[in-house]
Amino acid sequence: MVLSEPGRLEPKEFSVPEAPDEGAVIEVEAASVCGTDLSLYKGTNDMGEFPMVLGHEVAGVVVDGAEETLNRWGVEVSDRVSPEPYLPCNDCEDCLQGHYHMCSEGRLYGITLSTDVDPGIWGGYGEYMYLHPKSRVHAVNDDVSPEAACLSSVVGNGVRWVSRKGQVDPGESVAIVGPGAQGLASTIVAKEAGADPLVVMGLSSDDENLHVASDIGATHTLYSDDPDAAERAKDVAGGSGFDVVIVTAPAEPAVNMAIDLVRPRGRLVQVGLLGEDATIPLNAIVSDEITLLGGRGQAGDVEKAMNVLERNAEDVARINSHTFGISEAETAINRQLPGDEFDSEIVHAVLVPDER
């Protein structure tokens, strides 16, 4: 499915490259409908290179590929894999230092790779997807469902934010503000890291997401739009606040609440992009010596995420609560956008091949 321009998602035929020179081709098993896809469709995201095949959270089966490349990835034809969204150049300073999510070329499957660039099938909303030889590709265990496997990079984000940035230790108190896919994946990683208590907060309209959060490891869930939400959360953490607060919600009130929730000398990981810059109480950060950490995407975190994912495959699959055929991509998107078709029951949608 090609997003020709915001609001115009249409089916298009491509020829699948035979014996792709140095890359590989996968048959898509599942592609998750990320919030980024929603913003590209709405036209509120300026990263997109139109027209493009959407889909950067993908799982599939290798059907063809250059031997050397497959060897480097440690996979063979017919193996199940999940590619990372970032396609590094491996030459720029950021790539050379391992920060390939900040690569100067900014190549992202399903977002910045247009169909104008051969072979065009650079995204997961289709039957087949081409993988460039510089891709980072992870083998997927047979007992992990496609619905879970396609979230490898989302769990990778959780690993980065919870472990690498937040440095959560066993027994530390953690609050996650925002129960979308990113917040829920972070919940699974925080549970694995031994966070206790582990509080997930969301709006009362996020009821279904909060329900999933408690099923997959949150010790408590709270409505963040409750007037006394911060006080109640802090009570759970023992009064003075949380060791680590992770904010995935893209809203200024969420950041302000997080500064209130974090204990003196605690860590605050901010990953939800706010669109416009937010006003934050800097005095509180200074006087309480709060460590404020920015986070976006991940680099080198999906390896660890694959372990977390394999151990928690059923919980990860719970995030992708609703399944649609790839040809129903537009419906899947509209059900998650405010409007007539909005469905609050959907935590996160995933696309699978139509014949299933």
Ligand SMILES: [Zn+2]
């Ligand atoms: Zn995404």
Ligand SMILES: [Zn+2]
């Ligand atoms: Zn680079």
